[in-house]
Amino acid sequence: MTTDAPNDRPRILYSCYHSRSREGEQFVPEHIFSYQVAGTMMVNDGEQEFANQPGDFRFMRRNRLLKFSKVPPENGGDFKSISIRFSQDMLRNFSLTHAYKVDGPAFDGTILKLESNPHFKAFINSLLPYLETEAPDPELMEHKVTEALMLLLKTNPELKNTLFDFSEPGKIDLEAFMNRNFHFNVGLNRFAYLTGRSLATFKRDFEKAFHTSPSKWLQQRRLREAHYLIKEKGAAPSTIYMDLGFEDLSHFSFAFKKMYGVAPSRV
DNA sequence: GCAACAGCCTACTGCGCGTT
DNA sequence: AACGCGCAGTAGGCTGTTGC
Numbered sequence: 001m002t003t004d005a006p007n008d009r010p011r012i013l014y015s016c017y018h019s020r021s022r023e024g025e026q027f028v029p030e031h032i033f034s035y036q037v038a039g040t041m042m043v044n045d046g047e048q049e050f051a052n053q054p055g056d057f058r059f060m061r062r063n064r065l066l067k068f069s070k071v072p073p074e075n076g077g078d079f080k081s082i083s084i085r086f087s088q089d090m091l092r093n094f095s096l097t098h099a100y101k102v103d104g105p106a107f108d109g110t111i112l113k114l115e116s117n118p119h120f121k122a123f124i125n126s127l128l129p130y131l132e133t134e135a136p137d138p139e140l141m142e143h144k145v146t147e148a149l150m151l152l153l154k155t156n157p158e159l160k161n162t163l164f165d166f167s168e169p170g171k172i173d174l175e176a177f178m179n180r181n182f183h184f185n186v187g188l189n190r191f192a193y194l195t196g197r198s199l200a201t202f203k204r205d206f207e208k209a210f211h212t213s214p215s216k217w218l219q220q221r222r223l224r225e226a227h228y229l230i231k232e233k234g235a236a237p238s239t240i241y242m243d244l245g246f247e248d249l250s251h252f253s254f255a256f257k258k259m260y261g262v263a264p265s266r267v
Numbered sequence: 268g269c270a271a272c273a274g275c276c277t278a279c280t281g282c283g284c285g286t287t
Numbered sequence: 288a289a290c291g292c293g294c295a296g297t298a299g300g301c302t303g304t305t306g307c
Contacts, residue, residue: 188278198291203279215278215300237268253269255300264268270307277300287290 010138011087011145014131017070017079027190030085031163032060033148035124039079042069045110046180052081057114059152061162063194064110065184082124082131084148088166094149095164106162119151172196175209182221183244188214223256230264237264 017039034041034052041052043060044067052058054073060066072079094100114120127144130136152159177195191214192202206214222244229235241252256264 200293201291213279219300271305275302279298280296282294285292
């Protein structure tokens with residue numbers, strides 16, 4: 001299997017952005033336990049929009065596509081959040097050591113809001129001093145990740161069915177999945193993996209379902225959406241091209257004109 | 268905000284081979 | 288037979304830059 005999580009990234013990430021909103025999208029390959037320290041994290045999974053406010057604890061499920069926007073506090077200061085990621089290796093070892101067995105369905109959503117409690121708060125308070133030093137000791141951080149996992153299992157025991165579910169994505173309905181996620185700008189490899197297929201099978205199934213190639217369909221679908229947003233909703237090209245999975249405004253404009261014969265600003 | 272363009276890189280296609 | 292995987296060559300899509 002492909003592990004999309006290089007081990008050189010820190011297990012505990014302290015995000016700190018100075019007075020500026022950062023937007024982007026990402027594939028979440030590992031389960032994440034997060035805490036919002038300051039500012040707001042807006043997250044969209046293609047179906048729902050979630051707002052992580054200061055003091056919120058969240059659990060994010062692995063193998064999901066997310067768009068996020070990091071908004072610093074209105075009254076000034078930095079956006080700050082803590083993300084703790086649980087690698088599959090670490091979870092597998094933990095489940096073996098502690099004899100955890102999956103006995104129910106895994107959490108099917110993307111983001112789970114966790115009730116705040118004194119244990120979580122104490123844990124974050126014990127963690128912050130390490131994170132604010134320049135280079136936290138990696139071994140110590142490993143222990144903190146384990147501590148976070150134990151707390152999570154203690155307060156939300158049902159999460160064991162998700163945390164210790166090591167199965168790969170199963171073959172799912174391609175048409176529904178693509179219509180839900182076409183605006184994520186990720187490679188075909190990723191789409192194939194998330195729909196439980198090899199790249200070759202993904203392309204074959206795609207051709208059967210949509211009678212065109214994935215890249216052509218994706219571009220047309222995104223441009224149709226752009227046309228709708230510009231014409232019906234009065235959206236500006238510069239504000240929507242990224243939301244629709246284009247990385248470059250000039251290319252968006254070029255592709256739009258090729259399909260509709262007019263530049264997006266003249267619709 | 269849009270157009271043009273060069274160069275890079277990704278996706279498509281076709282094929283052979285292995286597995287179910 | 289149907290399905291799944293991997294490879295190589297190639298076309299064309301995308302990015303980054305520049306200029307208006």
